[in-house]
Amino acid sequence: MGRTSRKRRSSLATRMTIASAALLLGGGGLVAVNVYASAHEDSADGQDAGSGTQQTQQTQQVATIDCPDVGAQLSDVPDGARDEVDGELATLDTQVTEAYKRLASTRDAAARDPRFVRNSIMDPLKKNRGTILERIRLEMERRGGQAPDGMNDMAECTAQPKEGEQQPPDGQDGGSDQGGGGDQAGGDQQQGNGGQAGNGPVAADFADITKVQPNVQKPQNGDNASTGTFTTRCGVNDNKKFNTDNLIVAPGVTNGAHHLHDYVGNQDNDAFSSNDDLANADTSCQNQGDKSTYYWPVLRVQDGSEEFDADKDGGGKEGNVGKVLQAQKASIKFAGSPQGEVVPMPKFLRIITGDAKAFTNGTANANAHWSCTGFEDRQLTDKYPLCPDGSKVVRSFAFQSCWDGQNIDSANHRTHVAFADQAGNCPQNFKAIPQLKMRLVYDVQTPTIENGQVKNPFAVDGFPEQLHKPITDHDDFINVFDDQTMQKVVDCINKGDRCD
Incomplete structure (x- = not known):
């Protein structure tokens, strides 16, 4: 199994954004989410303001949140900074856990607003992680060390699709399953993420x-x-x-x-x-x-x-x-x-x-x-x-x-x-x-x-x-x-x- 992170891919006019997702912790499993390809993902009317191209919508299922493992990249932390850095790394873990729990408990909100997950979960998570990463960098430098190159890029996490599903190329319709999910999402819930708490195993x-x-x-x-x-x-x-x-x-x-x-x-x-x-x-x-x-x-x-x-x-x-x-x-x-x-x-x-x-x-x-x-x-x-x-x-x-x-x-x-x-x-x-x-x-x-x-x-x-x-x-x-x-x-x- 290779790394399951998926970086966002860009084209001239479009980029993929996981716009809404939900997992029902304690009750079901996966529910459908809407994926939009848009050069202007905040556009309220669903149009590409530059070209007038209609947004492409696909029903997709999201399993979890995938964040870069910052601790694994820190091979050279000054001794005097280790306790502080370990504490900040633990805060990063807590942030991911809380974001996942919010993802798992916002089915209704995500179903009503296709941008809910991005706006209410993924973007705040990125911002909060960025704050902690900056603290880690400053603490390492204060003790005479240096943070690894690209550490700031580790702030961004991705919503990981259900196993077996792939994100479609930018601007392409990923298949025939259109719309908001409805019966399809409900019919797949027990098989989805499985387990007594809705987060596995399957x-x-x-x-x-x-x-x-x-x-x-x-x-x-x-x-x-x-x-x-x-x-x-x-x-x-x-x-x-x-x-x-x-x-x-x-x-x-x-x-x-x-x-x-x-x-x-x-x-x-x-x-x-x-x-x-x-x-x-x-x-x-x-x-x-x-x-x-x-x-x-x-x-x-x-x-x-x-x-x-x-x-x-x-x-x-x-x-x-x-x-x-x-x-x-x-x-x-x-x-x-x-x-x-x-x-x-x-x-x-x-x-x-x-x-x-x-x-x-x-x-x-x-x-x-x-x-x-x-x-x-x-x-x-x-x-x-x-x-x-x-x-x-x-x-x-x-x-x-x-x-x-x-x-x-x-x-x-x-x-x-x-x-x-x-x-x-x-x-x-x-x-x-x-x-x-x-x-x-x-x-x-x-x-x-x-x-x-x-x-x-x-x-x-x-x-x-x-x-x-x-x-x-x-x-x-x-x-x-x-x-x-x-x-x-x-x-x-x-x-x-x-x-x-």
Whole structure:
């Protein structure tokens, strides 16, 4: 899946504008929107003032809002500016979330006024994002840094059409579906954006695992491979530790994740936890030398039930609905390198694997793996698995296993670590570290799909505009092993032993 952003295209007389859209959060799904091609899109009479050409109208469906991921572009932020910049980036996320919620709750207004969405949602969003981007630029420059070229262009977002639909070329009639939608829109609502909250998942997000061909390949071990493993047992969140914060990406920001996380390991992990707080906290891990925090978005079954967060930010207010599922198993293991020995991870090293915004960002940082017990040689990235009777849903994560040797974090929370290549080699100047591998197993009834509709689907929590796509699955880790235990991990792996 390539990047799904669509830039506006210009011709001599026309340019496309998504002029109205609506999603009914909590009730339906997609509704029809009007798309106009016009050189003067504010013209009240529908005429091109220069040529007298009648505007072309097409009924189109809009799924979501797609905004450039500013944080992913900030690879070099001065240390003194990082907290401030992270806070501003969290504000950008909140702006998108609020714009999507407004998009999802303005069906009637959009139907009455084809320019409502552009005027009331997209243009204000662009203006608000521009203000935050300017703050980020000023803060970076004040601390001796420089914002990336073209950052101001990241203010503009696009209304993304329903999957499978394309924007027509400028000034062309995109098809025979004319007018305001009416029965057509209503007839497509349940199939549209799907899900209990109207923002996914849909039938196309699921695949029968028995029809997937084996696709797992592993690099061959070299002569100097480190073949041991270290297993840490931290439970399945029996303590019911949940929050919608993200200490790595949005420190100091309540609800910085906009979705609910499961936590195992460290028991003092919220947006305001310092490294000292983490080091002094209790842990759910059996090995008390491991106070690391392991957290991931919860999995829910959208069976119509209301959870404890049904009326809260990050939960029902943002389209994350249904029964929270507890993993039956949460296996946490550290493995070696196919090409050589590993070195200790630095304390408080932060690693994010996968991308919570992969539906709109594209697959560059996506790292989702979905499967079923008994079929784990077959992995899905952009589909949820439909498992046969007796088989259970599996989410698995293989974290980045190469470290730059210097930093415990980076401005975009990615460039200080890297994946090894297909042969298991780290990039130049990077060092192999113990690779964290996680496996979560869920006992969930397989959804049924009839006439294109999904009954009781399960889905991973996410930002509301990501439509609960499986490719947005991700996992987070902060290393809080004490030095002695981390050295034990490394020695075990390098000697080829199996330890816990």
